[in-house]
Amino acid sequence: MSERVRNLLSVAVLIVGGLVIAVVVLTAPSDADRVEHLGQIIKCPVCQGESIGDSPADMARDMMGLVEQRVAEGFSDEAIIDELLSSYTGAVLLDPPASGATLLLWLLPGMALLSGAGVIWWWQRNPGEEIAVPTAGQARSGGRMLVGGLILAGSLGLIVVVAGFFLQDRAGPNSGVANLGVENLDEVSNETMEAVIAANINHPQINGMRLALAERYYLAGDYQAAFPHYLSVAESANATDLESVSALVRLGWMAWDGNQATEAALGMFDQALEIAPESTTALYLKGQVLWCGSSDPEAATELFSEILESDELPDDTRRLIEADLAAASQGLACA
Amino acid sequence: MLATLGSAGLIVSALGAVLLVTRGVSATRSDTRRDLRGPARLLLAGSIVAMGAMQIGLATDDFSLAYLANHHSTATPFPFDVATAWAALEGSIVLWGLVLAGFTWFAYRRYERSPDRLGSAALAVLGVVNLFFFGLMLTVANPFEVCVQAGASSCLESSPWPFATADAPVNGPGPNPLLQNNIMMAIHPPMLYLGYVGLTVPFAYAFAALAISMPGPEWLRRSHRSTLVAWSFLTLGIVLGGWWAYEVLSWGGYWAWDPVENASLMPWLVATAFLHSGLVQQRRNMLQAWNFVLVISAFSLTILGTFLTRSGTINSVHSFTQSAIGPALLGFLVLVLVASFTLFATRAHVVSTSPRIDSFLSREGSFLANNLLLTIYAFIVLVGTTYPLILEAFTGTQVGVGEPFFNRLAVPLSFLLLLVMGFGPATPWGNPDPSLVWRRVRTPAVVAVLLGLVTALALTRNGWVVLAVTLGALVVGVIAGLAVEQARRRTRKDSRSFGRGLQEVIAADTAFWAGQVSHIGVVLIAVGIAFAANLGTHTEVEMEPGDTVFFAGFELTYESPFQEVTQHKTTRGARLTVLRDGRFVGIIEPSANFFGGNTGVSTPDVISHPRGDLYASLIDLDSESADIAFDTSPLIWLLWLGGGVVAAGGFWSMRARKSERTEASERTTADV
Structure with a gap:
């Protein structure tokens, strides 16, 4: 075989082989598991640098349980991340976004590569002085030193300006509240929250704080105080799906539990289910209201069975719903 | 008693360090011989006594020493009682001091053979570093404090005064449980320290060469063996650390981009770049300034790593306590950086004699690419590790930088490095004919692509695995091709057998072939990681x-x-x-x-x-019932084996240097 033929054959094998490999590899079905992915990118709040997917800690396992449940309910990755980061102090993204406070982190390696390539280029143009070292005492390079110094100062200045610019808006995906001057909601009184909300009534990310405050009122049984905040979140165009659903579900339950307003309650649950069709809470509460308010145990039975089809239910929830299902399917009145 | 003995050892070492500095500086200034043997001996003897006192304390369960009262227990079995000496902060610095004194002793032996200004200046620099560490032990991190108020099973209050009346607890709590779980913990830290500390030697020679304005590659030659020892042990230390994590921490992984792991990886990356660029300077007189920068960076990164691990700045399983040692290490780091780079900047005439590169498709060209990639790699690890700390320190904002960030950048970089590693050995020095490189790469590349194809079609469609197999085959193929090509050339001239020819080829440039052994080790690691990380499976079950x-x-x-x-x-x-x-x-x-x-x-x-x-x-x-997590990690043993092979290449190369010094001809197999 002549050298020429050998070369041609080799090039052909390299090109065809490379292409076939690329096609085979790139068309491989993705086995990316959302739960696993989310588990990898969120830091376990009580661990040391471990993700919630890797950690055996109880809190990490709880959080993974929540992730599984939310994925099963059909929430988006963003909504689930938002919920986890806002409900667990100390949980942060391990995959820093290329924006806000961590944009610089992504830019720096690229800048280093460029300056490395720049140094090599410069060295090739100016052999004998391979790197822009300040060559003090060498008159002939005075001009060069000046240029080098200016470039150095300029790039340092640029880095500082860029860093300052991005640090200014150090908003991670969950720092809506932090931007309002509050770091940890647990330490904030209801009055302060009311004041912050009143002062930032049009802030696009106020919904997180509204929900937190409403939740406190709700848990304390003060439906009247909770109502306007939930309503505002439910009507807000800036609310995430998760926030809207949480608000709608609470509104529905308060309407029934506080005012026996069956129709209004069912309307709220239906709105919630439009956003998140598999939301366990919405389905379950709608079933309860249908059973108790509309005296329609058959419709309730249907809903309860639907929930139980999910594999992701925590055990105690499952037992609760199974008990209700048993009672409703026998036509008993609701407890 | 032991407190006195140990403290005396530390003082003797510190005294030796002071004498080494003063006499070293004076010998360098006056260019005359001074007795450096005495100081070097004091240094070594003191550090041996200190470690000895610690070990006697452990063997006799002497809880009057506060360190033992807090970290040892009568129930700690062998060999973990021996390893308790470096299981916590103060004790680990005793080990550090011993290793540093040992390296200094070997540097002195080198000086004894050819006493000159470079040698005495380097010993003075080593003296300064020794002084810092023994000074630490005598002040903020004293391992021989006496327990003056005992708690139930710990020491509540201690005194640095060795003659203080001791109040010893009956027993101590024992070392951190994680450290008692596997024999690897007794071996991994000494390996890592041999690596970390060994990098002080090339730094000392570089600093000395700058200080006495001595251009040329002599400082590289002098420190080459220490660099290889350090690098090889660092490799072993890192891989053993991964193995330990895999066997002891039950998450099924071996590398988590934990700051402490990163702290050991950064100096390794830079030292690897330095091993390659040092060759370029020795062969082509290029990259002089760059070599100074690399060796200063590698040493600084070991100090930074120690700061990160030992100051409690980062909480992880490796970080033991918070103490005044943090500011001390940070201060020393700043001092090293400022002093080195100021000196560097004022010695432009030493560092700036560099000819232009003739062709990028040459050995020096591929070393340049290797250096660029390795330093960017180290930079990424540095930024990813320190960014969250710096951001939190200055703005209070908490961000997480974890595996996803590092993997996204480090994985592509690693594959680029593999690619360069494939082409590199096939390229001759200087300005080679591109067709020669092509002829050397042609067959291995075809074989590699075919092997990749088979992997993709028959084994897995995972892109990373296919890429690792393909590039790995290219690297190994090019090495094998070179060996065959040169052995044939030798046997063509006469009727020697092929095996004999191959032996001669390897004997003719052992250092080169030792390097290729390390390259093959890297391929094993890459393939092992690719398989284990991408083709592993995981499940969790509750079983009765x-x-x-x-x-x-x-x-x-x-x-x-x-x-x-x-x-x-x-x-x-x-x-x-x-x-x-x-x-x-x-x-x-x-x-x-x-x-x-x-x-x-x-x-x-x-x-x-x-x-x-x-x-x-x-x-x-x-x-x-039991909740159990099961994982499979295909071919993960390749990773452990590969680590050993990389280090073995380093050790072999070191021996090669020695035997070849006699035949100092400028010969490499890659030259035609």
Whole structure:
């Protein structure tokens, strides 16, 4: 075989082989598991640098349980991340976004590569002085030193300006509240929250704080105080799906539990289910209201069975719903 | 008694260090011989006495030493009692000092053979570094403090005064349970320290060469063996650390981009770049300034790594306590950086004699690419590790930088490095004919692509695995091709056998072939990681005794829970039998160890198999059932083997340097 033929054959094998490999590899079905992915990118709040997917800690396992449940309910990755980061102090993204406070982190390696390539280029143009070292005492390079110094100062200045610019808006995906001057909601009184909300009534990310405050009122049984905040979140165009659903579900339950307003309650649950069709809470509460308010145990039975089809239910929830299902399917009145 | 002995050792060492600095500086200034043997001996003897006192204390359970009262226990078995000497902050600096004094002694022996200004100046620099560490032990991190007020099983108050009246507790708490769980913990830190500390020697020679304005590669030659020793041990230390994590921490992984792991990886990356660029300077007189920058960076990164691990700045399993040692190390780091780079900047005439590169398709061109990639790699690890700390320190904002960030950048970089590693050895120095490089790469590249194709079609469609196999085959193929090409050339001239020819080729440039052994080790690591990370499987099951699960071809039956009580620990676990294709493979016993106290250390169990490991760890265990996580890690043993091969290449290269110094001809096999 002549050298020429050998070369041609080799090039052909390299090109065809490379292409076939690329096609085979790139068309491989993705086995990316959302739960696993989310588990990898969120830091376990009580661990040391471990993700919630890797950690055996109880809190990490709880959080993974929540992730599984939310994925099963059909929430988006963003909504689930938002919920986890806002409900667990100390949980942060391990995959820093290329924006806000961590944009610089992504830019720096690229800048280093460029300056490395720049140094090599410069060295090739100016052999004998391979790197822009300040060559003090060498008159002939005075001009060069000046240029080098200016470039150095300029790039340092640029880095500082860029860093300052991005640090200014150090908003991670969950720092809506932090931007309002509050770091940890647990330490904030209801009055302060009311004041912050009143002062930032049009802030696009106020919904997180509204929900937190409403939740406190709700848990304390003060439906009247909770109502306007939930309503505002439910009507807000800036609310995430998760926030809207949480608000709608609470509104529905308060309407029934506080005012026996069956129709209004069912309307709220239906709105919630439009956003998140598999939301366990919405389905379950709608079933309860249908059973108790509309005296329609058959419709309730249907809903309860639907929930139980999910594999992701925590055990105690499952037992609760199974008990209700048993009672409703026998036509008993609701407890 | 031991406090006195140990403190005396430290003082003797510190005295030796001071004398080494003063006499070294004076010998360098006046260019005359001074007695440096005495100071070097004092330094070494003192550090041996200090470590000896510590070991005697451990062997005799002397809890009057505060360090032992807080970190040792009579129940700690051999060899963990020996390793307790470096299981916590103060003790680990004793080991550091011993290793540093040892390296200094070898540098002195080198100086004895050819006493000159470079040697005496380097010893003076080593003296300064020694002084810093022995000074630390005499002040903020004293390992020989006497316990003056004992608690139940710890020391509540201690005094640095060795003659203070001791109030010793009856027993201590023992070292961190995680450190008692595996024999690797006794070996891994000394390896890592040999690596970290060894990098002080090339730094000292570089600093000395700058200080006495001595251009040329002499400082590289002088420190080459120390650099190789350090690099090889650092390699072993890192891989053993990964192995330890895999065997002891029950998450089934070996590398988590934990700041402490990163702290050891950064100097390794820079030292690797330095090993390559040093060759370029020795051969082509290029990259002089760059070599100074690299060696200063590598040394600074070891100090930074020590700061990160030892100051409690980062909380992880490796970080023991918070103490005044943090500011001291940070101050020393700043001092090193400022002093080195100021000196560097004022010695432009030493560093700026560099000819232009003739062709990028040459050995020096590929070393340049290798250096660019390795330093960017180190930079990424540095930025990713320190960015969250700096951001939080200055703005209070908490961000997480974890595995996803590092993997996204480091994985592509690693593959680029593999590619350059494939082409590099095929390129001759200077300005070679491109067709020669093509002829050398042609066949290996075709074989590699075909092998990649087979992998993709028959084994897995995972892109990373296919890429690792393809590039790995290219690297190995090019090396094999070079060996065959040169052996043939030798045998063509006369009638020697091919095997004999190959022997001669290797003998003619052992250092080069030793380097290629390390390259093959890197390929093994890359393939091992690619398989284990991408083709592993994971499941978690709750099992009751008698239950059987099928997982990744294994049939796992939960036989029963078990409990073992020994003198120093209680082990509770689940016993499972493992079958594969109906045949008994072994028994796997994931467990939790309790060392006194209630905190159990989850301890995984591994069944190793040539095709990969079965890994089981216990999540929860009660009388009725056990929650167990199972993982498979295909071909993960390649990673451990590869680490050993890389280090072996380093050690072999070191021996080669020695035997070849006589035939100092400028010969490499890659030259035509």
